[in-house]
Amino acid sequence: MRARVLFLTGLLILAALALAGVALADDGGFAPAGPDSPNANRIESIYWFVFGFAVFIFLIVEVALVLFIVKYRNRGRPRDAEGPQVRGHVNLELAWTAIPVLILIAIAIFTFYKLPGIKDVPSAGAAGPQLRMNVEGKQFYWQFTYPNGVIAIDTVRLPVQRPVRMEVTAPINDVIHSWWIPALGPKIDAIPGHPNHIWYEVEKPGSYVGQCAEFCGIQHAAMRATVEGIPAPQFDSWLSNEARAQADGSSNLGEQEFNGVCAKCHGLDGKGGIGPDIATSALIQNKDSLETIVREGRGLMPAVGEDWNQRQMDALFSYLQKRFGSGS
Amino acid sequence: MAVDVEPYPARVPWTHGRVAGWLTTTDHKRIGILYISTSLFFFVAGGILALLMRAQLATPNESFITKDSYNELFTMHGTTMVFLVVVPILAGFGNYLVPLMIGAKDVAFPRLNALSYWLFVLGGVVLYSSWFASGGAPKAGWTSYVPLSVQTQGNGQDLWILSLHVLSVASFIGAVNFLVTIWRMRTAGMSRMRMPLFVWTIEAYSALLVLVLPALSAGLTLLLLDRQVGTHFFLPGEGGSALLYQHVFWFFGHPEVYVMILPAMGIISEVLPVFSRKPIFGYTAIALATAGIAVISLFVWAHHMFATGIPIGLQAFFMISTMLVAVPTGVKIFNWLATTWRGNLLFSTAMLFALGFIAVFTLGGLSGVFLAVFPFDWDVHDSYYVVAHLHYVLFGGSIFGIFAGLYYWWPKMFGRVLDERIGKWQFWLTFIGFNVTFFPQHMLGLLGMPRRIYTYDHGGLWEGYNLASSIGSGIMGLGVLLFFVNVIVTRRRGERAANDPWQGDTLEWYTTSPPPPENFDGPLPYVTSSRPLRDIRRRLKEMRHL
Numbered sequence: 119m120r121a122r123v124l125f126l127t128g129l130l131i132l133a134a135l136a137l138a139g140v141a142l143a144d145d146g147g148f149a150p151a152g153p154d155s156p157n158a159n160r161i162e163s164i165y166w167f168v169f170g171f172a173v174f175i176f177l178i179v180e181v182a183l184v185l186f187i188v189k190y191r192n193r194g195r196p197r198d199a200e201g202p203q204v205r206g207h208v209n210l211e212l213a214w215t216a217i218p219v220l221i222l223i224a225i226a227i228f229t230f231y232k233l234p235g236i237k238d239v240p241s242a243g244a245a246g247p248q249l250r251m252n253v254e255g256k257q258f259y260w261q262f263t264y265p266n267g268v269i270a271i272d273t274v275r276l277p278v279q280r281p282v283r284m285e286v287t288a289p290i291n292d293v294i295h296s297w298w299i300p301a302l303g304p305k306i307d308a309i310p311g312h313p314n315h316i317w318y319e320v321e322k323p324g325s326y327v328g329q330c331a332e333f334c335g336i337q338h339a340a341m342r343a344t345v346e347g348i349p350a351p352q353f354d355s356w357l358s359n360e361a362r363a364q365a366d367g368s369s370n371l372g373e374q375e376f377n378g379v380c381a382k383c384h385g386l387d388g389k390g391g392i393g394p395d396i397a398t399s400a401l402i403q404n405k406d407s408l409e410t411i412v413r414e415g416r417g418l419m420p421a422v423g424e425d426w427n428q429r430q431m432d433a434l435f436s437y438l439q440k441r442f443g444s445g446s
Numbered sequence: 447m448a449v450d451v452e453p454y455p456a457r458v459p460w461t462h463g464r465v466a467g468w469l470t471t472t473d474h475k476r477i478g479i480l481y482i483s484t485s486l487f488f489f490v491a492g493g494i495l496a497l498l499m500r501a502q503l504a505t506p507n508e509s510f511i512t513k514d515s516y517n518e519l520f521t522m523h524g525t526t527m528v529f530l531v532v533v534p535i536l537a538g539f540g541n542y543l544v545p546l547m548i549g550a551k552d553v554a555f556p557r558l559n560a561l562s563y564w565l566f567v568l569g570g571v572v573l574y575s576s577w578f579a580s581g582g583a584p585k586a587g588w589t590s591y592v593p594l595s596v597q598t599q600g601n602g603q604d605l606w607i608l609s610l611h612v613l614s615v616a617s618f619i620g621a622v623n624f625l626v627t628i629w630r631m632r633t634a635g636m637s638r639m640r641m642p643l644f645v646w647t648i649e650a651y652s653a654l655l656v657l658v659l660p661a662l663s664a665g666l667t668l669l670l671l672d673r674q675v676g677t678h679f680f681l682p683g684e685g686g687s688a689l690l691y692q693h694v695f696w697f698f699g700h701p702e703v704y705v706m707i708l709p710a711m712g713i714i715s716e717v718l719p720v721f722s723r724k725p726i727f728g729y730t731a732i733a734l735a736t737a738g739i740a741v742i743s744l745f746v747w748a749h750h751m752f753a754t755g756i757p758i759g760l761q762a763f764f765m766i767s768t769m770l771v772a773v774p775t776g777v778k779i780f781n782w783l784a785t786t787w788r789g790n791l792l793f794s795t796a797m798l799f800a801l802g803f804i805a806v807f808t809l810g811g812l813s814g815v816f817l818a819v820f821p822f823d824w825d826v827h828d829s830y831y832v833v834a835h836l837h838y839v840l841f842g843g844s845i846f847g848i849f850a851g852l853y854y855w856w857p858k859m860f861g862r863v864l865d866e867r868i869g870k871w872q873f874w875l876t877f878i879g880f881n882v883t884f885f886p887q888h889m890l891g892l893l894g895m896p897r898r899i900y901t902y903d904h905g906g907l908w909e910g911y912n913l914a915s916s917i918g919s920g921i922m923g924l925g926v927l928l929f930f931v932n933v934i935v936t937r938r939r940g941e942r943a944a945n946d947p948w949q950g951d952t953l954e955w956y957t958t959s960p961p962p963p964e965n966f967d968g969p970l971p972y973v974t975s976s977r978p979l980r981d982i983r984r985r986l987k988e989m990r991h992l
Contacts, residue, residue: 147889147907150825161649162822172812179779179808186786187801190722196985198949199723201789203702206728206781214774214780222769229765231586236821237758291683293594296828300894304824307754311682312595312689316754331828331896333587333755334900335594336513339899379526392513418599 125358151300154326156346157236158303167228171221236304239317245279251349253286255295255308255330257420258337259378266361269430271378273344277353278320287313293335299328299345307332309324320347330373335420336392340382364429372437375430379422388442393419402438409435472556473963477563478542479859482852484563485535488570489926492526495519497923500883504916506903516900517585518602522573524588525606528702528733529613530570532844534857536709537562537620539851540648542859544624546954549633549973551964554626558592558619565616573609587898589699594692598673606902607670614659614666621652621659628652633953635973639733642952643726646733647712650740657744658698665694669687674874696747704743706840708736710847711778714800717850718782721797722789722946727783729976742771752820753827754958761820768818775811779804794948795869799850802877803843810838813888831891837884849929856936857943861959865940868932875925882918884959886911951977 135427136214149166153159190201241248249380251261253274262274276282286297288308293380297316298305318328330341348356384390388397401407415421423430461470468476499519502511511519541559553559576583581600584590595603626760628649632641669691670679678684680691719726726732748756748764782804791797813835817823826832849872857863890911894901902908946955956979957966975981 146663146915147911148895150822150892151894158825161825164819165816165822166824168816168822170582172815175776176808176812179783180805183786183801183804186783186789187791187793190789192790195790197723197790197792199790201722201787203725204727205725205787206731207784210784211728211731211777211781215777218773218776222772225815225819226766226769229821230762233758233821247532289552291598294591294688296896298894298896299461300892302823303829304821305753305853306824309682309688309754311687312755328894329896329899331897333591333828335598338517339513339901347936371964431949445874 157304160232160235239283240281243280248281253284255288258341260343271374275346277350278347281319284319295330296332298331301326372433375434474553479777481538488530495523500916500919518583532706547771549970550631561619569609569613621655624652640976644712645714647708654701658701662698696750700747701743710844713847713851717800724789726785735777750821796850796854798873803846806842829891830887830895835889862940872928879921886914
């Protein structure tokens with residue numbers, strides 16, 4: 119009996135050590151990722167506030183449990199030896215009803231105290247005024263639209279230290295997705311016909327990855343997104359250059375579209391995956407047939423570009439020409 | 447007051463055979479055993495699906511299972527565990543125990559009871575037949591959110607709907623049966639406040655099912671119509687609402703969570719006092735907490751929808767209602783702890799699972815409080831944090847409770863005591879494996895791992911925690927396997943059980959193990975407390991002293 123208990127305890131300790139080892143290798147994952155945005159920061163402070171009470175309650179329960187198990191174990195007493203026949207204790211029971219109520223009230227108050235700083239978008243940050251943009255979740259990519267019409271797929275550049283207010287939605291015939299960059303904090307669902315809002319203020323330059331959090335079909339796991347935080351002046355010049363490039367067709371929008379929209383099912387080489395081989399398909403050589411299939415989908419293929427504008431369509435066609443065209 | 451049950455119709459000869467007897471039975475005990483064994487079969491099936499998923503997720507970029515199959519796996523795993531395992535196995539316990547505990551000969555409607563069981567089997571068959579449907583098994587998740595579940599091609603999704611419809615009817619009939627039985631058939635003296643706490647929880651289980659199953663049926667019907675005849679209840683492109691489905695589903699789905707945990711809590715409330723040799727601490731508080739949890743559970747559904755952008759005022763309401771559940775739940779945990787205080791604790795396997803329940807369910811309850819705080823939920827909603835939380839509640843809670851119940855009542859059901867040595871090994875493997883599997887998932891969620899992804903390419907912590915989780919699932923699998931080994935060993939050479947092997951408190955121990963067809967051979971004593979068996983033992987002792 120004793121040997122087995124020792125063996126099992128040893129096993130538990132080993133498992134715990136193994137876990138702790140992995141955990142300490144990084145920041146451990148014991149608190150929300152990041153936080154690299156003021157709202158994420160405030161959520162993290164709520165987390166630690168709740169955490170304090172949770173650890174307190176957890177320890178009370180587990181310590182009492184272990185203590186009672188050790189102290190009141192049978193120890194060779196006859197089976198019918200009864201403990202004191204205590205049926206309850208009104209004051210004690212009132213106490214462990216009332217104390218949790220007080221704790222929960224404290225948590226609620228703290229949450230409501232932090233809430234405005236989490237949900238309200240500041241009108242300006244240290245590096246400039248609020249930026250407004252659109253995020254659309256689609257099977258199976260993210261499309262970002264800046265106020266000047268610049269479009270990006272899967273990777274979005276955001277200015278550092280400027281609040282960014284995002285309208286998050288999905289095309290009307292798409293499914294529900296969920297927009298989530300863990301280090302930047304909260305997520306919000308991208309629901310067809312139901313625009314939602316979220317905001318961030320990226321605190322320092324860097325690359326922040328995330329992925330769709332609402333199961334959306336076969337390529338759900340491939341629906342990744344990256345936020346590139348870049349200093350505001352660089353961002354401004356990039357944005358106006360990109361606008362010019364997208365207007366005259368010299369941008370890499372077509373490549374972004376192919377990689378983000380087509381390649382996830384047809385392969386980066388276009389040779390097929392979930393979807394058929396398109397590298398050699400005649401369909402993509404004809405602008406009209408390409409547009410039809412992109413806008414309407416076919417069979418298992420969703421209407422990936424049902425709401426694309428002409429510029430997006432042109433960008434994709436010319437990229438596909440360049441990449442797989444018979445003339446090249 | 448006891449009400450006489452209508453006499454059974456004369457049974458035709460062919461129904462007396464060994465197999466035919468089980469197939470045509472209307473005896474609540476046999477139906478209870480059928481429920482429990484069928485659920486255990488599905489438990490193994492659902493567990494294998496889970497192990498396959500953990501194998502796929504053990505390392506990054508694994509290609510053990512394809513995307514499509516993975517989506518089928520988690521859909522079938524969730525649906526199986528909720529609808530074919532936890533809910534029906536608790537119905538099995540209810541079936542077996544409620545009439546015995548309240549001193550009745552059977553349930554109020556024995557034939558409806560049989561119908562309920564056979565519909566449950568049918569529902570299970572329909573669900574599992576979907577593997578052979580065109581397009582394969584359903585793959586839109588156990589919640590089957592629209593519009594995805596409307597657009598999913600193939601008939602797997604339709605069979606999923608059909609199966610849940612059938613299972614809802616089965617559960618509904620069973621629930622009505624329990625309610626009438628509990629309300630009308632208690633033996634003389636068993637007032638409401640003398641009912642065993644397990645009966646209280648089956649009452650709450652049934653009341654909740656009766657209240658919320660119609661919502662599920664309605665939602666499923668609309669979904670089926672959307673898929674098959676082109677109505678547009680849920681398609682935003684055609685003027686429908688994608689969020690409507692979520693409200694309807696969770697109006698059912700959240701009370702369903704309490705349907706799955708309350709009877710497990712009831713089992714704990716029966717097992718702890720017996721192996722502590724003490725009365726339950728605060729019977730009234732626990733009984734009222736059960737009712738309280740059931741009522742509050744009807745008002746918390748939208749905490750599953752904090753990330754959908756519902757108005758902040760609503761989010762605040764659902765945060766507070768959700769937090770309120772923690773209060774009666776806390777009362778139960780502290781009362782259970784107090785029950786063991788100064789007791790004479792015997793660590794039978796049933797007791798180990800009950801104590802294990804307290805140890806891990808507490809953590810599941812606490813992570814529930816975190817999730818109730820909606821701004822934090824915006825962070826971790828639909829992440830592995832939620833997967834960890836729900837398994838702490840449903841495995842660490844419900845399944846631990848169910849194993850406690852199996853070890854505790856097995857001698858009553860089959861006349862043999864399950865092997866305690868194998869039982870203890872099972873407990874420790876399950877307990878350790880469970881924590882190694884699910885604890886790291888909290889961290890994975892905080893790190894940003896969403897649910898329902900078939901693979902990931904992050905190394906470092908993601909890799910470490912996922913590997914730990916997969917190893918844990920293997921340990922847990924071994925633990926569960928030992929249970930079935932135990933069943934076989936016990937069947938062959940298990941120790942014979944007396945009527946009352948544990949010195950229980952409640953009336954099921956007043957009869958033989960297993961009990962005769964109409965449960966009790968003689969008249970029952972007038973019930974004067976919530977522990978009639980202890981009263982009898984004490985009276986016998988006093989008589990001996992005289």
